[in-house]
Amino acid sequence: MFYIKEQRNIIGMLFPDADKYNQMLESIGNFAEKEILPDAKKVDHEGIFPDFKELVKHGVMAIPFPEEYNGSGLPYPVYIAALEMLAKACANTALQVSVQGMVCEGIRLFGNERQRKEFLKERGLVGGRGLAAYALTEPCCGSDARSIKTNARLSGDTYILNGYKILITNPGEADIILVFANTDKGLSSFIVERGTPGFEITRNMPKLGLRGLGLSGIRIKDCRIARENLLGEDGEGFEYAKQMLNIGRMTLAALAVGIAQAAYEKSLMYSKERKAFGNNISSFQLIQEKLANMATEINAARLLTYYTAHLKDKGKDIASEAAQAKLFASEMALRVCDDAIQIYGGYGYIDERDIHRHWRDARFLTIGEGTSEILRGLIAHISLRQT
Ligand SMILES: Cc1cc2nc3c(=O)[nH]c(=O)nc-3n(C[C@H](O)[C@H](O)[C@H](O)COP(=O)(O)OP(=O)(O)OC[C@H]3O[C@@H](n4cnc5c(N)ncnc54)[C@H](O)[C@@H]3O)c2cc1C
Structure with missing residues (x-):
């Protein structure tokens, strides 16, 4: 059963009419277990981009978005439960859904009605028929997003963009890329369509985990973007990026929980099978301590x-x-996945048992969309401001 009792309990606690969500989440859980999980190891080993067709049919990407844009109009905790299960099966699949959700929410919140209709609905971003990427980071600056150098100069009804992006998830597969650049009014964001002249995806960068998703640079040279594809207001891009990152961080926390849950469940089973000194290793208190900490931290x-x-x-x-959710969940996932490798002993270190994939995937989560250091600074800053 992929939709576990802990998730069901929280959904039950939040919604008096939880049954209708439980049914849907059970079906998504079955789909994740039967259709996504079997390919997850191959996706990682061979660096294969996951197939999103079936996922789109199950409507996972559309869960929290309004029905008028082909969304399902369901509550965010339901979306989080679905994402958690996707991540438990395959973090690559879940990360694309997370990035997609962040871009869709940005267009929903800050786009005008034409942009919402065109990109969320007609171009299929909400449902996942069209894929999205988010391009903020540059070689000069990741955490320090205000200092990015890509610029956009308005000429008549066209912005002309120049610059370079790096470490961008999946721009090669994306139909729409949300690009941040500086105009004379400040940081702004632009909806860029795949194939726009002057917008060139550069090398794919091999990486530690999440190997099914591309990670690329983007060379932007005299790239002409119609003024109507400026998202929201000129100069408001930093505020938009912050709000989108709130969604991104919440969904990455769900990924962390799902990845950790996968590592924990494997550890439980293995500890009951593996024998040492004539006993199952699950009978040793030092192993039980790890299992207890894993369960407690995942639930927290x-x-x-x-x-x-x-x-x-x-x-x-x-x-x-x-x-807070991303900070705690991402660091928790690293501890849990590390303990899982330890419980598996030498078998945790080799490819065969598919354990270290979880640690490698989780390793990204304390870096992307705000490093742990930046998040600690932000949390303290908000608390201090409120006192
Ligand atoms: C797999 C992967 C996917 C990614 N996908 C995307 C994507 O789709 N779109 C996108 O725009 N970006 C993406 N990124 C980039 C990611 O968001 C950045 O790597 C991240 O924001 C950190 O920026 P940086 O790498 O430039 O590190 P830096 O900002 O250079 O930071 C280096 C170190 O210094 C620390 N540091 C920096 N400033 C401070 C401070 N004020 N106080 C304390 N410590 C500080 C950081 O915490 C970090 O430990 C991705 C990265 C990875 C690895």
């Missing part, structure tokens, strides 16, 4: 993540909670 991270999603549904500012 899960609660923080669903709580953040609940606040998002209620229209609250989630800047601090999203940062």
Whole structure:
């Protein structure tokens, strides 16, 4: 059973009419277990881009978005539960859904009605028929996003973009890339379509984990973008990026919980099978300590993540909670996945048992969309401002 009782309990706690969500989540869980999980090891080993066709049919990407844009209009905690299960099966698949959700929410919040209709609905970003990428980071600056150098000069009804992006997830597969650049009014964001002249995806960068997704640079040279594809207001891009990152951080926390849950469940089973000194290793207290810590920390991270999603549904500012959820869940996932390798002993270190994939995938989560250092600074800053 992929939709576990801990998830069901939280959904039950949040919604008196939880049955309708439980049914849907069970079906997504079965799909993740039967259709996504069997390919996850291959996706990682061979660096294969996951197939999103079936996922699109199950409507996972559309869960939290309004029906008028072909979304399902369901609460964020339901989306988080679905993402958690996807990540438990295959973190590559879940990360693309997370990036997609972040871009869609940006267009929903800040785009005008034409942009929402065209990109979210007609171009299929909400459902996942069209794929999205988010391009903020540059060789000069990741954490220090205000200092990016890509610029956009307005000439008549066209912006002309020049610059270079790096470490961008999947721009080669994406139909729409949200690109951040500086105009004379400040940081702004632009909706760029695949194949726009002057927009060139450069080398794919091999990496530690998440190997099914491309990670590329983008060379932007005299790339002409119609003024109507400026997202929202000129000069407001930094605020937009921050708000999108709140969603990104909350969904990355869900990924962390799902990845850790996968490593934990494997560890439980292995500890009951593996014998040493005439006993199952699960009988040793030092192994039990690890299992107990894993279960407790995963549940703590899960609660923080669903709580953040609940606040998002209620229209609250989630800047601090999203940062806390990602900070805690990502560091938790690293501890849990490291303990899983330890419980597997030497077999945790080799490819065959597919254990170290979880640690390698989790390693990204303390870096992307705000490093742990940046998030600690942000959480403290918000708390200090409020006192
Ligand atoms: C797999 C992967 C996928 C990614 N996908 C995307 C994507 O789709 N789109 C995108 O735009 N970017 C993406 N990124 C980039 C990612 O967001 C950045 O790597 C991240 O924001 C950190 O930036 P940086 O690498 O430039 O590190 P830096 O900002 O150079 O930081 C280096 C170190 O210094 C620390 N540091 C920096 N400033 C401070 C400070 N004020 N106080 C304390 N410590 C500090 C950092 O925490 C870090 O430990 C991706 C990265 C990876 C690895």
